[in-house]
Amino acid sequence: SQHTDSFKEKLSVALKEKQELSQASNSLKEMKSFREMLPAFKMKSEFLKAVQENQVLVVSGETGCGKTTQLPQFILEEEISCLRGADCNIICTQPRRVSAISVATRISSERGESIGETIGYQIRLESKRSADTRLLFCTTGVLLRQLVQDPDLKGVSHLLVDEIHERGMNEDFLIIILRDLLPRRPDLRLILMSATINADLFSKYFANAPTIHIPGFTYPVAEYFLEDVLEKTRYSIKSDFDNYEGNSRRRSKQQDSKKDPLTEMFEDIDVDTNYKNYSLGVRKSLEAWSGVQIDLGLVEATIEYICRNEGSGAILVFLTGWDEISKLLDKLKGNNLLGDPHKFLILPLHGSMPTANQWIFPYKLKIVLATNIAESSITIDDVVYVIDCGKAKETSYDALNKLACLLPSWISKASAHQRRGRAGRVQPGVCYRLYPKLIHEAMPPYQLAEILRTPLQELCLHIKSLRLGTVASFLEKALQPPDPLAVKNAIELLKTVGALDEHEELTPLGRHLCNIPLDPNIGKMLLMGSIFQCLNPALTIAAALAYRNPFVLPINRKEEADAAKQSFAGDSCSDHIALLKAFEGWKDAKRSGNEKQFCWDNFLSPVTLRLIDDMRMQFLNLLSDIGFVDKSRGPNAYNQYSHDLEMVCAILCAGLYPNVVQCKRRGKRTAFYTKEVGKVDIHPASVNAGVHLFPLPYIVYSEKVKTTSIYIRDSTNISDYALLLFGGNLVPSKSGEGIDMLGGYLHFSASKSVIELIRKLRGELDKLLNR
């Protein structure tokens, strides 16, 4: 140990020399003076003193004041200067992959180093770090996984948890663990970083930990609402009503009456289409507007208006997701003025993008199309104009009906304020809000914490794998504990899937699922696919479920798109099979150099397909890591039944259970029932939407969504045999004839000997899963 001590001493001295050298170098002088102008710099000594004197510290400050890039760096510089460089190990968590990379890259260049030396990053399945790394940016998920191996975070000297005000599930989860961990690690320093909202909440949670506020500065930002924007742009709204799910009823009515869709939409709720006279309760209009997609034509018109009539300065547009970003991108490329690549640089920016460095370069006139990632975690300096659609994709969870949905919904006032602030960083700015003022006034003050609005099964598995005790008692310690019913549902689901036993302990299957960072149902589908020789289809379908559907919904050509999807599905009555065939077709087309045409002809997104392809590889690696697949056996070793669609549907049943619908014949049509909510409808985009009578008695589905009615999204028609063999636990019927599933909701009549046979088969199957 004497040997390592002297090595550490030498290393610490070397680090200090390197730091002094780079601080003196000319090329970094400019960087240095930039850093010294940031509001955080003035607080440097106060901050370092507080870190030294307190185990926990909360720091709040306006976005852009230098929290993320400067505070961890101050600690690093201080440690190196005091010759503790070799011992320090600073970790800073980020809620999103893209910010982890972008911040680490930025700090490296501030220090004149390449990424992966002193500053590194690690996100799921990708990292740039080395033995020299002293400051590591990682996603919160990565740190949570590290806690499985290293529950005391041995070797970490400082932990900074960033963007806690967002109240993401992982961050809320992490701080429960940290609060319990701190007494065991008195030398560990914890710094919580937050935007200016609600810092007190966190201080209270950590026994009134001291708070430092970094005062920021922004220029004034003028604000316009929809009323003003419509007047300025002279645009008349034509919303994209075909994509509004709740509108199918209205749409059919509309075909008879040939009315303007907007008039039609608001007819029954009596809102003046000029949005100037509101005769309706605000809540109702909020709800009605929630289902309407953003009018991208208006966004385009607003951008054009700014470029023609206002001064120059970058424009930042807030949209809800990749769909809208890519649609708007296409629109702008076709615009006479904005489509000129010599004058305008149009840049997409969203959370799951692999890297985000391209947009940082100063270049022509920038138009950045972003999701709420640009709200607080990434700063684009030269923004003068903000266009805010007022929405963000948000998951919500209805514990009573066990319904989860990811839908665009109104942002909070806090977010709206944050978005507006993005325009005032370099000079006075303007914020164009594409929604009525009344809606703004009706927005909730803060966004609900994610832990309160998401299904909790993945979190519960995580709690179990970290051996944190019973789920319910652990979650009671949360900053805002989730609804006990949501916890109960999650535990119940994990038991149904077979991940937890009746004592709420992990089963061997549950332990496998903990190692697959995916929804437990999707994880189980992968395991079943590898056991039953359907690996390729399982990988494809699981990747699409975990990421997104590659079918695009064109606004004007819905019928053609439906026909294309239908032709992939054949007579399978399955969206999942359609997806599988589309993916296989794309693979072939790509091999023969025909990718673009194939995607165009079949209404498929090549970007999504490529990402699905990448994810398949990642999933395969996961399965190989946990020993379910031996990659050395080659690609054909697990695919004997991959082209047997009945087998594939059975695997789907195994993965999607208990998402089961009973098909009941009602005259010439079929009605659909689920255990939780009773009658449901098939989503209009599904290949099963037009089917009147199904060949098989059950349907499994990936997702229930509630808009005006409850829809099941992607679905697959399956047989009773698939359910009997791959569904949930079987219980003898009370009547004595046959067996029940889903607590008696599903009943199968069969003779005693058949039941006995099925039981034996199921017993063998469980052994395979639980190995």
Ligand code: ADP
């Ligand atoms: P905060 O975390 O408080 O929101 P940051 O530390 O992220 O602030 O950013 C501080 C400042 O550093 C920003 O205002 C911006 O000017 C600059 N900055 C941050 N990241 C980058 C980057 N990738 N490229 C250029 N400048 C950046």
Ligand code: MG
């Ligand atoms: Mg930040």
